[in-house]
Amino acid sequence: xxxxxELSEFLASVERRAYxxxxxxxxxESHALDIVQEAMMKIAENYGxxxxxxxxxxxxxxxxxxxxxxxRRSKVRSTWVTLFSALTDENEPDADxxxxxxxxxxxxxxSSETRYEREQIVxxxxxxxxxxxxxxxxxxxxxxxxxxxxAETAAVMGCSEGSVKTxxxxxxxxxxxxxxxxxxxx
Amino acid sequence: MNQDxxxxxxxxxxNEGAERLDYKTVLRLEQARAAALARQRRASPATVRLPAxxxxxxxxPPLASGGGARWLRGLGWAAPLLALAIGFVAIGHWQKEAEIxxxxxxxxxxxxxxxxxxxxxDRGFGALLQAERRIEP
Numbered sequence: 001x002x003x004x005x006e007l008s009e010f011l012a013s014v015e016r017r018a019y020x021x022x023x024x025x026x027x028x029e030s031h032a033l034d035i036v037q038e039a040m041m042k043i044a045e046n047y048g049x050x051x052x053x054x055x056x057x058x059x060x061x062x063x064x065x066x067x068x069x070x071x072r073r074s075k076v077r078s079t080w081v082t083l084f085s086a087l088t089d090e091n092e093p094d095a096d097x098x099x100x101x102x103x104x105x106x107x108x109x110x111s112s113e114t115r116y117e118r119e120q121i122v123x124x125x126x127x128x129x130x131x132x133x134x135x136x137x138x139x140x141x142x143x144x145x146x147x148x149x150x151a152e153t154a155a156v157m158g159c160s161e162g163s164v165k166t167x168x169x170x171x172x173x174x175x176x177x178x179x180x181x182x183x184x185x186x
Numbered sequence: 187m188n189q190d191x192x193x194x195x196x197x198x199x200x201n202e203g204a205e206r207l208d209y210k211t212v213l214r215l216e217q218a219r220a221a222a223l224a225r226q227r228r229a230s231p232a233t234v235r236l237p238a239x240x241x242x243x244x245x246x247p248p249l250a251s252g253g254g255a256r257w258l259r260g261l262g263w264a265a266p267l268l269a270l271a272i273g274f275v276a277i278g279h280w281q282k283e284a285e286i287x288x289x290x291x292x293x294x295x296x297x298x299x300x301x302x303x304x305x306x307x308d309r310g311f312g313a314l315l316q317a318e319r320r321i322e323p
Contacts, residue, residue: 001228004223004226007222007223007226008219008223011219011222011223012219015215015218015219016204016205016207016212016215017200017201017204019204019207019211019215020200020203020204029211033211033214033215033218036215036218037214037218037221037222040218040219040221040222041218041221041222041225043222044222044223044225044226044227045222045225045226045227046227047227048225048226048227048228049227049228118202119206121199122199122200122202122203122206123203125196125199125200125203126199126200126203129196129200140193140196141200143193144190144193144194144196144197145197145200168189168193169189172189172192172193175192175196176192186192186195186196186199
């Protein structure tokens, strides 16, 4: 069973990422905070007696459900329609980010950052992540930010592992393309 | 750069962004965490089944577990009932013996009396005895 200290440490370690994920999804700071608080409450109330090792995946699922519930409650159907329509990306779904980024992007970022510039870049990346279609963003963040494997991501998203791979690939391509369009190469 | 490398760099940027949240947001998150911790579900304590209170004879060994204990628990209920039944039987037997003794004494008294036995069947003699009994005190 997770002790109070373990649960506290766990929540402290994930709360900022959770807030950002909620913010990317709902694009409203107040609602994002409410969603994170709701997820924290749920995991503490319903799963506070579970082993600490189970908390990360449980919290991820609860948070994703809380985000879904927010949209359900808000009845933002049109938003979902727009986002889902973007899943069928007509622009080269199999495009390789290598081609878009170019071979020299890596070195440029590593060598020429000032703090201000870096903050600007981070802000732009966050903007572009937020602009990704919902399912692509969800797959990308779960897989690469939350460190879930493909099977866990598929379970959280309620889709097949193949779909997760497709979403991640398209998200990476779209993100690389968008960043390159704004003069940023990673 | 492959997809994983690209994702790793995006991840680094996202981590940086998450670390630079404004004070107000960080405070709200801390408050939310504290509120959640206050409502943490605790594991329910394991249910312990205690044996029912029962009488045991002096010097009896401690109750064994398992089948022996079950047998002794059964005896704990049966023994008082058995004692009660034995008590009723003994009381009934004692009352019967007392009645026999009383009738025997009566018969003995009648047989030793000087009066004829027919006198006891006479209604007038019975009335005389009752009248004498009323006068005697």
